[in-house]
Amino acid sequence: MTKSVIKIISPGLLSTIQDLGRYGFQHLGIPESGAMDKFALRVGNSLLGNPENRAAIEITGIGPSLIFLENIEIAITGANLSPKINGSAIPQWQNILISKNDHLTFEDAIDGFRSYICIKGGIDCPNVLGSKSTFLKGQFGGIEGRSLKENDIILANADRNNILHSKKLPPEYTNPIYGNHHILRIILGPQNNHFTDNALSTLVESQYKITLESDRVGYRLEGPELEHIDKPDILSDGSPPGAIQIPGNGQPTILMADRGTTGGYAKIGTIISTDISQIAQASPGQIITFQIVNQEEASALRQAQEQIFIDLDNNYPITKSNKQNLLHITDNKSKLSASTKKGLPLTSNTQQPQSSQKLFRTTVTSKKTTYTFDLDVNEIE
Template sequence: MGISVLKAGMLTTLQDVGRFGFQKYGMPVSGAMDSLALRLGNMLVGNAETEVALECTLVGPALLFEAGQLISITGGDLSAKLNGKAVPMWKPIAVSEGSTLTFGKAVRGCRSYVCFRGGLAVSQVMGSKATYLAAAIGGWKGRALKKNDFIPFLSIDNRATENVNWRLGSGLYPSNPAKSIRFTEGPHYQDFDDDSRKSFCSDTFLVSKNSNRMGYRLDAPALRLSTPRELLSSAVTFGTVQVPPGGKPIVLMADHPTTGGYPVIGQVIEVDFPLLAQLQPDDRIRFERVTLEQAQHLLRSRSVKMQLLKRSIALKHEK
């Protein structure tokens, strides 16, 4: 028993937290663009944080449940409805057999995550169930979902008809009405000229429509090195901000390559990855410089809150 895909949506894939340990062979980590939303969604239904879920982008799918199941919907708001009625986010939702979950267009953010109690029955590739589209591996047949796909549940939740009257508070998942993204200086930050460094910290950047899971291309006045030079390729990661010869920055995302040869002006801090992941094409953002110590403090603080939340949710599921 599982879900039948009635409509695929714009880009719906199966993602977990990623494929670790293979970057030295050129294999990206991949995984969820917004791993915080995925982790929180899995917590809500009592799963391990790393369990696979659906990542729905901009326009979500329509799914028929062929068995009752406990689910959660987190991340961006893609106008989810259950049997035609608006369904709340950030809480466990009991879905009965024969129900249809549909999504419309994004009204806030870009990506929603649908987590299922017990997970989905797909095989691991290199220790992960994440879909890496460029190599056609992982997830469901290594590709985005299509109409008439059927994905089995790993297990059936017998409590899927019970009412759940609690939800996640708004304090842990970040809100970003100003669309400000914090970064630490990259290894080549000081190699850019004064105007470029000032521009990077003060100008507004437009997220190009030519953006995807590999990276976001940003449009603004070009950034320039003080003295143009050739660079050796070096390791890059999620949130690395590279500047190619044209001067338009690229923020690397979940499907980023393992190395790059462009100068790196900055590194987006980890606690702001969800803010990046939920940006839509044509959104405008600004960058704010912080120190490495500030970035580490923010990450430690979030980690403590996550652990406390995990214990609290586990107690609720035990009742």
């Protein structure tokens, strides 16, 4: 069973339903699609306690106007497009409690280009080939394979009251600042040997401007030409996300979420996975420069990004609504016990697991020993 939670008053420039993408069908010519900025979507879902792949609204450039039909919890991540509830500015990258009939609007694009409206439980719409993501050119996924329009009703998953408790980002984490000049780290290849030495040096020493011919399929850039040794064509091969394709005119094209699954132009390099979110937040007219890194550096950057989600999973917020469930863990000669804030015991040597009501993860340090618990907490009458 689903519940109507949002009504679209006006859709903005381009608003679509996206999850993390559609995988396993590229051999059939079906692209992965999904969120352009997957990092922002993952954080938004994680903040709400959702599985990372839950669908959300991806908005581009100019945000929508919408009304909430139910009390619900949301998180807005990605670009700062000046979100407001009932005319008052609201923060991003954290949970917001929304009341029925609240009006969400967006104004100026302050930083970035794509923002994500994540809701508790995630958006519900039909799965097409294992994903709810909208593929506009294929006209499937999301709502009827199209962008959102006036009077569309957005549904929430029926399990939104049964998922893990909401979380918050660690205090040392700082929200992304995208800016107007985007430095993208790349690994050379797979066809960098198809280009002259001058082309390789030009790539990293030059600035490129994003043209108006840029969308969810790819970003066309304008700048110094990159010279092929011979012809620009290759036998068509797979097109990974972030591949930098160089056609005959020598101008780079960065392949994005709705890219074709194969391509016949040589690819001089590929943007590392952690920086694809950065290019997803770039808009026409802004500047791109490239920086070459090796696989070890790219792997370290990916691990650092994934650590954010590990920290987020372990960072359970204490709020007025959950203080009554606060656990006190006691280490008494290696015998661990748990009690409520008032000292009432929650564990004993003979206590057996019961059906789970809520799942909490907590870390306790005692005498330099750290314990990590996944706790099934049952409400006792």
